[in-house]
Amino acid sequence: AIGGVVNVVTKSGTNKLQGSGFGYIRPHGTEGDWKQFESPNGTVQTLGTDLSDVGVTLGGPIMKDKLFFFGAIDPSWETRTFEAPNNKDADGNLQFPLFAQGGIDRKREITSYSAKATYNLSSNHHFDASFFGDPAHGPNGPQRTSALLAQDTSQYSELTKYGGHNQTVSYNGVISPKMVVEA
Secondary structure (H helix, E strand, O other), X not given: OOOOOOOOOOOOOOOOOEEEEEEEEEOHHHOOOOOOOOOOOOOOEEEEEEEEEEEEEEEEEEEOOOEEEEXXXXXXXXXXXXXXXXXXXXXXXXXXXXXXXXXXXXXXXXEXXXXXXXXXXXXXXXXXXXXXXXXXXXXXXXXXXXXXXXXXXXXOEEEEEEOOEEEEEEEEEEEEOOEXXXX
């Protein structure tokens, strides 16, 4: 068969209030060297990346044995440092003047989140409503590496909104000993 199914299952709350916290950091200094390549037409180089995030989760009861909540938020920050090509023309002049600026940072800020409410109508009927997304922002800078091939910073741009927001509602029920419904 051609195609596929993606099934995302988020955590659910329980009768016990529970949560967690976490963090991650990968600074540029912990990376190995990036392999550099210069093509005759100019190649933008990656000099390094920094990545960090911090997050929390919390879940628990709203009504014991009936209604539960769960939520998580995970903001992250990425900085990728680029360098314009170091190509020179026949007269020895830089073909890509932005090389003189050295490393130029492209920054991205992403806020991943999820929220879920679970309702047990009875032992045979279960409803979930989930909301999740990853809205993001990229401040003015070289959002596309090709911006570093220009003669000035006029091709720098800002990504004001990207990523997305999603919602889903599901029902799982046992109608009879021989009939199960998932919708």
